[in-house]
């Protein structure tokens with residue numbers, strides 16, 4: 001995906017006519033209590049300024065057991081929240097009506113933004129006073145003024161977050177954290193279902209289970225593609241932590257339908273971070289769909305494999321290249337993961353990760 005740096009300018013675009021109702025509105029706003037995280041429709045962020053930056057630890061002592069998990073999740077959430085906040089500031093009701101979409105589309109997008117701002121606050125509160133709460137970086141989503149690119153990315157970002165939450169649950173130590181992660185995944189799912197119905201006009205259902213990917217930090221790492229290099233607050237921990245920094249994958253769009261049964265040619269999109277395949281080693285493309293995992297031989301000469309014919313064409317298929325069938329450990333993954341959207345089937349726009 002090519003990201004243009006000009007987009008960042010629009011982050012500063014805050015229309016003064018749509019200011020928040022009060023001068024310091026988010027100050028004591030509590031997720032689950034405040035309408036700011038439900039149906040506040042303003043262009044300005046619902047977050048009080050004190051929550052839009054790094055919050056240092058206020059106590060000395062050992063971090064609590066899920067602090068690292070929520071630091072990772074908060075850094076991911078800053079990306080998702082900022083994506084919606086940029087859209088709310090850039091677009092208007094008329095922009096979506098022009099596409100023939102319901103006149104409620106923009107309002108829904110502001111509500112998604114409100115929910116994501118609530119997630120920021122929830123994750124900040126889940127990090128104990130013994131640990132720093134990471135602040136936002138600057139991001140480039142490459143959407144410019146394009147409502148169409150925004151809507152395509154919206155599906156992609158929601159299904160990605162649904163997928164990494166299935167893996168993050170495995171890292172949680174405290175029961176409350178595990179339940180909170182499921183509760184957040186349910187909300188991201190609602191966001192996805194809304195766009196499947198109202199925007200894409202396809203079935204909202206995705207078969208009996210959404211896709212599990214076991215190594216959440218690998219998906220989080222792929223979201224670094226949206227982060228402007230060097231833009232994160234200096235105090236922020238490495239994101240994600242720990243970070244494997246695996247070669248990122250895309251796929252050649254003209255090599256595949258992207259559907260089950262189709263051949264696919266993977267492309268390693270960062271020239272400075274390429275996999276090195278050993279001649280004596282066998283490699284596998286491991287495909288994840290629902291709770292199913294299917295490994296297919298991967299040809300490291302032309303980087304091709306075949307998407308398993310057995311899968312249904314709902315939701316997403318995730319692919320990773322591994323040096324063992326079914327990628328039994330995090331370290332067995334040598335490139336990826338790549339998230340392939342199956343639903344909606346054809347985005348009218350450039351599909352994220354297709355080159």
Ligand SMILES: *[C@@H]1O[C@H](CO)[C@@H](O)[C@H](O)[C@H]1NC(C)=O
Nearest residue numbers: 093094097102103104105107
């Ligand atoms: C959306 O359209 C409906 C019916 O067509 C109308 O009643 C409603 O006022 C419109 N809402 C907005 C925000 O324009």
Ligand SMILES: *[C@@H]1O[C@H](CO)[C@@H](O)[C@H](O)[C@H]1NC(C)=O
Nearest residue numbers: 006007010090143144145146
């Ligand atoms: C977006 O639209 C605004 C206002 O119409 C315009 O000034 C700006 O140049 C546009 N930016 C891009 C990237 O198209």
Ligand SMILES: *[C@@H]1O[C@H](CO)[C@@H](O)[C@H](O)[C@H]1NC(C)=O
Nearest residue numbers: 251252253254255267354355
């Ligand atoms: C497919 O696209 C790649 C670039 O991504 C190009 O090098 C190649 O020639 C194309 N193949 C065909 C059959 O069009």
Ligand SMILES: *[C@@H]1O[C@H](CO)[C@@H](O)[C@H](O)[C@H]1NC(C)=O
Nearest residue numbers: 268274275276300301302303
């Ligand atoms: C396959 O990927 C490897 C590793 O980056 C690269 O060296 C090779 O050129 C790729 N093959 C093709 C046909 O693109």
